[in-house]
Amino acid sequence: MRLTILASLVTLAMADFASDLKLAQQCKFNLSAEPMPIHSHNDYTRATPLFEALSYGCLSVEADVWWVNDELEVGHVPTDLVQGKTLASLYIEPLVDLLKCQNKNPGGDGLNGIYSQNATQPLQLLIDVKTDGLTTWPHVVEALEPLRERGWLTFLANGTIHERAITVVGTGNTPLSLIEDTDTRDYFFDGPLNNVSNLTASVAPLASTNFFEDIGIVWQPWSPFLVANQIKKVQRQVDAAHALGIKARYWNTPGWPSGLRDGVMSTLWEQGNVDYLNADDLAAAVAVIKGESPKFIFYGPGTFLTDSQSD
Ligand SMILES: *[C@@H]1O[C@H](CO)[C@@H](O)[C@H](O)[C@H]1NC(C)=O
Ligand SMILES: *[C@@H]1O[C@H](CO)[C@@H](O)[C@H](O)[C@H]1NC(C)=O
Ligand SMILES: *[C@@H]1O[C@H](CO)[C@@H](O)[C@H](O)[C@H]1NC(C)=O
Ligand SMILES: *[C@@H]1O[C@H](CO)[C@@H](O)[C@H](O)[C@H]1NC(C)=O
Ligand SMILES: *[C@@H]1O[C@H](CO)[C@@H](O)[C@H](O)[C@H]1NC(C)=O
DSSP: OHHHHHHHHHHHHHTOHHHHHHHHHTTOSOOOSOOEEEEETTGGGSSSTTHHHHHTTEEEEEEEEEEETTEEEEOSSGGGOOTTOBHIIIIIHHHHHHHHHHTOSTTSOSOOOSOTTOTTOOEEEEEEEOSOHHHHHHHHHHHTHHHHTTTOBOEEETTEEEOOSEEEEEEETOOHHHHHTOSSBSOEEEEETTOOTTOOTTTOSEEEEEHHHHTOOOOOSBTTOSOHHHHHHHHHHHHHHHHTTOEEEEESOOOSSHHHHHHHHHHHHHTSOOSBEEESSHHHHHHHHTTOOOSBEEEETTEEEETTOOO
16 A cells, blocks of 8 residues: 555656756666667657656657757647747756766766666657757757767767767658758767668767658557568668667557557567667557567457456
8 A cells, every 4th residue: 555655746746847857956866777679759749858767777768859940949839838938948957967977976077878787878858859850950959069078978079979868869850951960969860770881980870760650550460460571671661770770660560459469569679679769658659668478369349358458
């Protein structure tokens, strides 16, 4: 009983961005989660943007940004936007607070990353530009300054990538030209996973593609859920990216039923060798990586069952 009350108190605290931010500023936010190759898709839609993903150990989080009202507002569609809910207030400033905590011990190099379990592992900040790219991207670069001035951004110089606490990758309308034509920079590009032929990892350390469009519908109700030629296509795309040192991610994977969602993630992880699972349900993605995902589902009339539907 006491555990339940404790758990609900923790849940309550989790549901409040302001209280997590306060914990972060007091160096009391728990950064001991095991780092997980999970991308927190549309992260800003969570009860506590950024902090919930960090509590699950996500190694990548996504913010959609719009250049409106002279600021970079964060939201999925224009009606989500609220003045002051910005890339800076939801992501950059909290990250600075957290990194100050991880680097407060005297004598360190000041370059520790977010997660206590692995100080050299960067957190990827995927910035999905929604408004015009050529107008918006320079404002993104400027907004990164609090991380940049402290040396916390992964950067490219003299042809070498130097990994730091935060790796910024632009997607959506991010203009490739503003990235590939710059040889000293601290931001990167999310390339097309279905055509990596003209990419390099110093431009695009990440490549992504739309699973539904590229790989297609999945319906097979048992593991591996994808049919053989779908698995082969995934493996061809991921291998081509890996041959260039580029990490691979699929978005728009099946979201329902949950058994199929988890089964497809599991196949992408175990047989597809993807580098990030794109997840809306972070707990489900953690379970997949820990090998706890379903091996079959039954489609029934109006219902479905899986062997991991207990929650
Ligand atoms: C912090 O999180 C880790 C991993 O999730 C957990 O094992 C640990 O108990 C937490 N520590 C505190 C003080 O809550
Ligand atoms: C820590 O992170 C680095 C950089 O991503 C990685 O190469 C290394 O394998 C990680 N170490 C452990 C113990 O996971
Ligand atoms: C890149 O090379 C230039 C010229 O050799 C040198 O001055 C600079 O320090 C190098 N930068 C880094 C980050 O290694
Ligand atoms: C792949 O991308 C390159 C540009 O980066 C383009 O020239 C080429 O036509 C594309 N190939 C396909 C099949 O889309
Ligand atoms: C893209 O790559 C293809 C195949 O490697 C090559 O033939 C083509 O010239 C490249 N296009 C550009 C724009 O670099």
